[in-house]
Amino acid sequence: MxxxxxxxxxxxxxxxxxxxxxxxxxxxxxxxxxxxxxxxxxxxxxxxxxxxxxxxxxxxxxxxxxxxxxxxxxxxxxxxxxxxxxxxxxxxxxxxxxxxxxxxxxxxxxxxxxxxxxxxxxxxxxxxxxxMVPSSPAELPTGAAEFAPGHANRILLAGDETAAPAICAILEALDVTTVGHVFIEVPTDADRLPVRAPAGVEVRWIARNGATHGVRMTDQVHVWASTVAAAPGSGAAPACGDAVELADVDVDEQVLWDVPAPVESRPVYAWIAGEAGCVKELRRHLVRGVGMDRKQVAFMGYWRHGKAEH
Ligand SMILES: Cc1cc2nc3c(=O)[nH]c(=O)nc-3n(C[C@H](O)[C@H](O)[C@H](O)COP(=O)(O)OP(=O)(O)OC[C@H]3O[C@@H](n4cnc5c(N)ncnc54)[C@H](O)[C@@H]3O)c2cc1C
CATH class of the missing domain: 2.40.30.10 (Translation factors)
Known part of the structure; x- marks a missing residue:
């Protein structure tokens, strides 16, 4: 055959x-x-x-x-x-x-x-x-996109201004029945962008207005984690969270790119991107603190204060 x-x-x-x-x-x-x-x-x-x-x-x-x-x-x-x-x-x-x-x-x-x-x-x-456009059926039509929620019932998208274009593009492609939360931190109130989102997805633009980069978005994700991620049936296991093995990433030397392979079924799926120090803190909190399975979260900490892209 x-x-x-x-x-x-x-x-x-x-x-x-x-x-x-x-x-x-x-x-x-x-x-x-x-x-x-x-x-x-x-x-x-x-x-x-x-x-x-x-x-x-x-x-x-x-x-x-x-x-x-x-x-x-x-x-x-x-x-x-x-x-x-x-x-x-x-x-x-x-x-x-x-x-x-x-x-x-x-x-x-x-x-x-x-x-x-x-x-x-x-x-x-x-x-x-x-x-390039595939030239034959043997070529996989993949092209460096990471968002892969499978059949998750709820999603979280969180990021700073560098992630805003990706978050907006994802929001506009979501099925109308999608439910979830979105936190986008931008430099000022005037940087909020218009975006279409399903009715069940709450989109919150968070203006930094001079606060330290990432702090306001991190606070919102912590609140989300204490309600949505820690709720029964979310897939997180808070009781053993502290015991979860998690190698730290030196974000001054390496890109923090911890993205799960696509899976069909998980109750909650999160996608978090932006400044590496902030993403590192959120990874530690969600995986070690709240006990979220790393198969539920894509962590992408790709730019770093004071460092040019490698
Ligand atoms: C998958 C992915 C998707 C991305 N998508 C976008 C996108 O759509 N739009 C977008 O604007 N960026 C996006 N970025 C981020 C962008 O690649 C970085 O911000 C990049 O460092 C910008 O390059 P540069 O030449 O301006 O600065 P670099 O030469 O890389 O850095 C010079 C200095 O500027 C600082 N710096 C870099 N970016 C910022 C910033 N945003 N705010 C403040 N200081 C900064 C660095 O810390 C460094 O000190 C994306 C990154 C990745 C990995």
Whole structure:
């Protein structure tokens, strides 16, 4: 009997340029990218992540390899010729128009991505790295999205402003019957974004307004954990929570990426993303303190105060 050998999705460098720049709020800028190459881009929606490749002063993208082994060739380049890569979420993709939106947090001039977005203009060139449309049924149409609640009865989505684009994209894709809570911490009251969500999902935008990053969102998740996660039938086992083995992650040296494999059935599913110190604290509290099973929670602590993305 013939059988199919599945192969990984292919990734490539897509040359694109800026079609529009929209200031959404004081700290969010939407950049719409376009280009003929996007005819081959494969979108899986939800929290799909891509890499953006930033131009180098005086060089642009002239040294950037664009063939199949672009990554190996990119790594072999001397430092001064290696374009910076950063990770962003596909906020939305319109294949017919070949347009892709990214919502950038404008956080000043400290990093190449934030610097680029504060100065970018219509027509500016960029490169993105993402999955290609499968060319055969043997290719898995996967593309770096992590949200996988299975048949959970309740969900939690929590994150800071860098996670807001992913949370909004997930909310807009949820089944109308979904029930749950969403906590999104943003710099100020004026940074709340309009988003569509199922009636049973309570979306709370939490303005930091000068408070320490992550504290207000962490407080909300603690309250959620003491009610929803600790309730009978949630799948958490508070009595043995302290005994749960949990290797700590040194978030100053490593990315905290603890994401369960998709499973069909679990009563509560949580997805938590943002600044690594804050996500680390929440992981410790939910797994060790409340006794949540790590198969119920995706923890993604990917940026760190004072550290550029590796
Ligand atoms: C899966 C995934 C999806 C992401 N999606 C998005 C997205 O859709 N939109 C988005 O804006 N970001 C997103 N991020 C976060 C983004 O990749 C980081 O914020 C990245 O560090 C920005 O790069 P940079 O070049 O501006 O700064 P870097 O060069 O990486 O860092 C320079 C300095 O800026 C600080 N810094 C970095 N980000 C911030 C911030 N947000 N606020 C304050 N200080 C900061 C660093 O601590 C460092 O001190 C995502 C990250 C991951 C892993």
């Amino acid at each position: 013939p059988y199919l050998v599945l192969v990984a999705t292919r990734y490539r460098v897509f040359p694109v340029h800026v079609a529009s720049v929209t200031s959404l709020t004081p700290h969010f800028v939407r950049v719409t990218l376009t280009g003929d190459a996007l005819a081959d881009f494969s979108s899986v929606g939800l929290d799909q992540r891509i890499k953006i490749v930033l131009p180098l002063p005086g060089i642009g993208f002239s040294e950037l390899p664009e063939d199949d082994d672009w990554y190996g060739a990119w790594r072999a380049l001397p430092d001064e010729a290696r374009n910076p890569l950063r990770t962003y979420t596909v906020r939305s993709f319109r294949p017919d128009a070949r347009e892709l939106d990214i919502d950038f947090v404008a956080h000043g001039d400290a990093g190449p991505a934030s610097r680029w977005v504060s100065a970018c203009r219509v027509g500016d060139e960029l490169r993105i790295v993402g999955p």
